[in-house]
Amino acid sequence: MITSDQTAVLAGLGTCLPVGEEDNAALSERLDTSDSWIRERTGIAARRIAGPDVSMRDLAVAAGENALKAAGLAEVDAVVVATSTPDRPLPAAGPQVASSLGLGSVPAFDVSAACSGFIYALAVSAGLIGTGLAGDILMVASEKYSRAVDPADRATRVLFGDGAGAAVLRSGRRDERGAVLAVDWGSDGTGRDLIHWPGGQGGYLSMAGKRVYLKAIEHMTSSTLRVLDQCGWAISEVDTFVPHQANMRIIRAVAQQLSLPEDRAVCALERTGNTAGASIPLALAHGQANGTIRAGDRMVLTAFGAGLAWASAALVWPEINTVESEL
Numbered sequence: 001m002i003t004s005d006q007t008a009v010l011a012g013l014g015t016c017l018p019v020g021e022e023d024n025a026a027l028s029e030r031l032d033t034s035d036s037w038i039r040e041r042t043g044i045a046a047r048r049i050a051g052p053d054v055s056m057r058d059l060a061v062a063a064g065e066n067a068l069k070a071a072g073l074a075e076v077d078a079v080v081v082a083t084s085t086p087d088r089p090l091p092a093a094g095p096q097v098a099s100s101l102g103l104g105s106v107p108a109f110d111v112s113a114a115c116s117g118f119i120y121a122l123a124v125s126a127g128l129i130g131t132g133l134a135g136d137i138l139m140v141a142s143e144k145y146s147r148a149v150d151p152a153d154r155a156t157r158v159l160f161g162d163g164a165g166a167a168v169l170r171s172g173r174r175d176e177r178g179a180v181l182a183v184d185w186g187s188d189g190t191g192r193d194l195i196h197w198p199g200g201q202g203g204y205l206s207m208a209g210k211r212v213y214l215k216a217i218e219h220m221t222s223s224t225l226r227v228l229d230q231c232g233w234a235i236s237e238v239d240t241f242v243p244h245q246a247n248m249r250i251i252r253a254v255a256q257q258l259s260l261p262e263d264r265a266v267c268a269l270e271r272t273g274n275t276a277g278a279s280i281p282l283a284l285a286h287g288q289a290n291g292t293i294r295a296g297d298r299m300v301l302t303a304f305g306a307g308l309a310w311a312s313a314a315l316v317w318p319e320i321n322t323v324e325s326e327l
């Protein structure tokens with residue numbers, strides 16, 4: 001629960017997607033799958049795949065630079081990178097992103113919460129700003145899941161894509177548009193084997209799809225209800241719902257459980273697939289570009305993924321710029 005008057009306010013958004021697009025037809029040539037199966041079961045038509053010369057950090061730096069441009073800032077007090085597909089286990093990507101952006105010797109670190117990474121980073125950043133430990137923060141969610149999935153596994157290969165999204169947060173008051181009003185977050189380590197990636201020589205990502213599907217609906221629904229409760233909003237007052245973009249059927253099921261009209265849910269996965277931690281900022285940029293998200297909208301963000309970890313946040317959408325690029 002956020003109780004202080006001073007909180008984080010969203011000041012700019014940036015994204016970066018790899019140029020390489022892989023559609024369902026291209027995947028169907030290599031795997032025992034089809035465009036109709038993937039579309040019907042997931043809503044995904046294509047995903048962006050970064051080439052070997054584009055790293056998770058490259059995507060993070062480009063998205064971060066775009067968010068700084070969007071916010072009109074050249075300096076921040078801290079950098080937070082959310083990723084579950086780091087280029088290397090050690091060191092964290094945060095300091096490298098900060099150096100590449102010329103941000104000096106600011107504190108910089110990573111948050112590992114998979115698909116909930118962006119909202120976890122938002123929660124941590126709001127805490128740092130709320131306590132006065134930082135003023136402006138650059139937070140970046142960047143993922144390269146094409147490294148983690150088995151190219152021969154149709155069950156996971158069709159789902160994931162690469163990409164990055166970033167936001168600049170500044171210190172402000174609760175009554176300003178863009179202020180982070182409430183956060184709900186949680187975890188359940190007993191579900192650690194439902195989605196896991198041993199990394200190194202240990203192999204590829206594995207996911208118990210059906211069980212994850214059911215857990216995603218359960219936790220995104222309950223976490224959304226808790227965050228609404230914190231800010232005193234009824235579900236009917238939510239203008240825009242921005243869920244983690246894993247599967248269109250999960251998004252529909254959560255909307256149904258919440259009795260939320262489906263057209264209030266932003267759906268941006270058709271051409272990007274599941275980009276894990278980056279999916280929420282990419283969906284925000286998508287919604288802003290196509291007019292689904294408007295300044296003044298009461299908005300709830302919610303996510304669920306490996307950990308298990310889930311998180312939700314509430315805010316009123318501000319008038320901000322979004323800068324997008326491809327790499």
Ligand code: ACO
Nearest residue numbers: 033037114115154155158209210212213216246247305306
């Ligand atoms: N093409 C064709 N057939 C396939 C494919 C494919 N790409 N993938 C699986 N199948 C087959 C299966 O082998 C199975 O065949 P069988 O019945 O002969 O055994 C059949 O399709 C049905 O498989 P299910 O797994 O039951 O399919 P389901 O309808 O559950 O959809 C999916 C699978 C899309 C993975 C779904 O379970 C899902 O979206 N799960 C949640 C994913 C998610 O939310 N992840 C978020 C977290 S990710 C993170 O945090 C990193």
